[in-house]
Amino acid sequence: MVNIEVRNAYVDFPIFDAKTRSLKKKVLGKVGGKIGTDSRVPIIEALHDITLSLADGDRVGLVGHNGAGKSTLLRLLSGIYEPTRGTSSIRGRVAPVFDLGVGMDQEISGYENIMIRGLYLGMTRKQMEMRVDDIAEFTELGNYLQMPLRTYSTGMRVRLALGVVTSIDPEILLLDEGIGAVDAAFLNKARDRLVDLVKRSGLLVFASHQDDLLLELCTSAIWMDEGHLKMQGPLRDVITAYKGKDPFENIGAETAARLGLDTHSAVKGGDT
Amino acid sequence: MPYFCPPPQPVTFLLVHDTSTTEPQAAGPRARVIPGKSRTWARAFADIRLGLSDRELWSHLGWQDIKQRYRRSVLGPLWITLSMGITAIGLGLLYSQLFGAEIGTFLPYITVGFIVWAFILGCLTEGADTFISNEGLIKHLPAPLTVYALRTTWRLTIMFGHNLIVYFAVLAIFFSDLLGEYKIVETARVFQPGLDWSILLAIPAFLLLLINGVWVSLLLGVVSTRFRDVPQVISALSSLLFFMTPIVWSTDILSARFTDLADAGWRVYIYELNPLYHFIQIIRAPMIGNAQSGHHWLVVGGITIGGWALTLLIMRNYRARVSYWV
Numbered sequence: 001m002v003n004i005e006v007r008n009a010y011v012d013f014p015i016f017d018a019k020t021r022s023l024k025k026k027v028l029g030k031v032g033g034k035i036g037t038d039s040r041v042p043i044i045e046a047l048h049d050i051t052l053s054l055a056d057g058d059r060v061g062l063v064g065h066n067g068a069g070k071s072t073l074l075r076l077l078s079g080i081y082e083p084t085r086g087t088s089s090i091r092g093r094v095a096p097v098f099d100l101g102v103g104m105d106q107e108i109s110g111y112e113n114i115m116i117r118g119l120y121l122g123m124t125r126k127q128m129e130m131r132v133d134d135i136a137e138f139t140e141l142g143n144y145l146q147m148p149l150r151t152y153s154t155g156m157r158v159r160l161a162l163g164v165v166t167s168i169d170p171e172i173l174l175l176d177e178g179i180g181a182v183d184a185a186f187l188n189k190a191r192d193r194l195v196d197l198v199k200r201s202g203l204l205v206f207a208s209h210q211d212d213l214l215l216e217l218c219t220s221a222i223w224m225d226e227g228h229l230k231m232q233g234p235l236r237d238v239i240t241a242y243k244g245k246d247p248f249e250n251i252g253a254e255t256a257a258r259l260g261l262d263t264h265s266a267v268k269g270g271d272t
Numbered sequence: 273m274p275y276f277c278p279p280p281q282p283v284t285f286l287l288v289h290d291t292s293t294t295e296p297q298a299a300g301p302r303a304r305v306i307p308g309k310s311r312t313w314a315r316a317f318a319d320i321r322l323g324l325s326d327r328e329l330w331s332h333l334g335w336q337d338i339k340q341r342y343r344r345s346v347l348g349p350l351w352i353t354l355s356m357g358i359t360a361i362g363l364g365l366l367y368s369q370l371f372g373a374e375i376g377t378f379l380p381y382i383t384v385g386f387i388v389w390a391f392i393l394g395c396l397t398e399g400a401d402t403f404i405s406n407e408g409l410i411k412h413l414p415a416p417l418t419v420y421a422l423r424t425t426w427r428l429t430i431m432f433g434h435n436l437i438v439y440f441a442v443l444a445i446f447f448s449d450l451l452g453e454y455k456i457v458e459t460a461r462v463f464q465p466g467l468d469w470s471i472l473l474a475i476p477a478f479l480l481l482l483i484n485g486v487w488v489s490l491l492l493g494v495v496s497t498r499f500r501d502v503p504q505v506i507s508a509l510s511s512l513l514f515f516m517t518p519i520v521w522s523t524d525i526l527s528a529r530f531t532d533l534a535d536a537g538w539r540v541y542i543y544e545l546n547p548l549y550h551f552i553q554i555i556r557a558p559m560i561g562n563a564q565s566g567h568h569w570l571v572v573g574g575i576t577i578g579g580w581a582l583t584l585l586i587m588r589n590y591r592a593r594v595s596y597w598v
Binding site for chain 2: 016078081
């Protein structure tokens with residue numbers, strides 16, 4: 001059983017500027033009495049009263065404007081942030097892909113980076129060695145894995161990161177925007193693998209601004225707005241409400257067929 | 273599956289990284305079961321336990337830090353050894369002449385003191401930076417905080433290992449001077465017994481130092497993440513601490529000025545009240561055949577227990593806040 005239960009969760013960030021993050025105010029503030037409420041640390045409410053429940057098989061797209069709280073929500077779901085108020089419970093092996101630069105060493109080879117990323121995700125060196133051929137094949141990086149990471153393009157890094165997370169059979173896969181940097185051919189491959197992964201008892205949450213990627217990977221969606229969970233439901237409904245237009249209107253016939261849609265209406269939509 | 277079901281409570285956080293039933297073989301990430309609220313002892317202990325079990329991760333990161341620091345240099349990590357050797361020899365030559373001491377016995381004294389000091393100083397300064405310098409990782413990958421403290425401590429241990437080469441070189445050169453009874457300085461009233469099998473006591477002594485290094489990194493790490501002045505305070509005080517601690521000088525120099533130690537009065541507290549002195553002494557005394565005293569072990573033991581108790585309290589209350597603060 002894999003699931004995520006979040007109930008009335010708040011994520012409040014204290015904002016310390018250079019002055020409030022020091023002992024000076026705490027210590028010196030004692031002299032001459034309290035300055036008042038303005039000495040309090042300001043708080044940004046990044047997530048407000050989030051209640052959601054995800055179970056295995058769910059493939060959830062996360063949409064919303066910049067700063068709406070998508071990344072923060074992903075971090076809440078991964079367990080990096082524990083809610084300041086409310087509850088959150090995560091069952092399953094979590095594999096987050098948030099920032100492709102983090103935990104990667106520019107100077108060492110792609111192969112070594114695969115090892116390190118695996119270690120971060122709770123694997124052992126032995127387990128990763130068993131998977132490295134599979135990853136090399138999937139990422140199509142081949143001999144490039146011997147080269148230092150600084151010689152890689154963005155797309156190649158995305159391939160590497162996706163290769164690692166999909167090879168370790170995570171149960172909860174959390175992807176932040178940025179994987180759009182890969183080419184179409186690889187994306188097809190990655191999609192199959194991700195869908196396959198989710199089918200095998202998994203859960204995917206994917207934040208993106210690209211409708212086509214969301215349509216490929218997700219079935220339902222969450223719309224975040226200013227830290228609030230504004231809408232949750234089937235992907236099509238949520239994107240329609242968010243964008244103000246049906247995302248399937250401009251979809252190509254090929255994609256529509258792959259997604260198993262009513263081809264007639266989709267193609268008609270594409271023609272207009 | 274024995275899943276933990278949280279009772280309804282106001283603030284609950286449950287993180288269960290579990291090996292699923294569909295995958296009985298050890299193919300997936302290791303099992304992690306962390307039940308309970310955010311601010312509980314159970315979560316604090318679980319963080320430390322899981323951190324320790326991620327040995328491959330922190331040992332790899334610690335090594336990587338060293339390799340990265342000396343990448344593309346010809347000598348590589350041997351620079352650690354070399355710079356320690358130069359410092360120890362330079363200080364040894366200078367201070368043995370200042371205090372009227374035999375080079376053959378005073379140089380090893382300074383060498384060991386300086387090696388242990390390097391480790392302690394690292395725990396204080398790099399320990400305070402533990403979470404600040406791992407900001408990126410903390411915000412992007414869920415891992416126990418203890419992993420980062422162990423990364424710091426392990427890196428310092430590797431450096432300690434490199435520095436030990438200097439000790440063994442010094443020991444090889446001056447072995448005959450250290451073997452019999454000797455005085456640290458000419459004026460000293462007491463004789464040091466010289467090297468014997470009690471040198472092995474240095475091993476448990478270093479382990480004790482290591483255990484303390486972990487709590488120092490955790491505690492200073494959490495506090496410094498919240499109050500960014502703490503690392504500055506530590507670095508401001510570090511030079512003073514170095515000279516206040518009997519590293520380049522010996523307590524014998526102080527007591528030699530008085531006919532009886534009782535006459536020294538408050539002056540013995542210059543070093544007796546300095547916790548670092550006791551840590552250095554439990555390692556240094558066996559390594560160079562100095563007289564050993566049980567009270568150093570008692571003080572260090574007390575600090576170990578007290579320090580860990582305080583650290584666990586801080587971990588219980590503020591562990592979950594660190595990712596918000598970095």
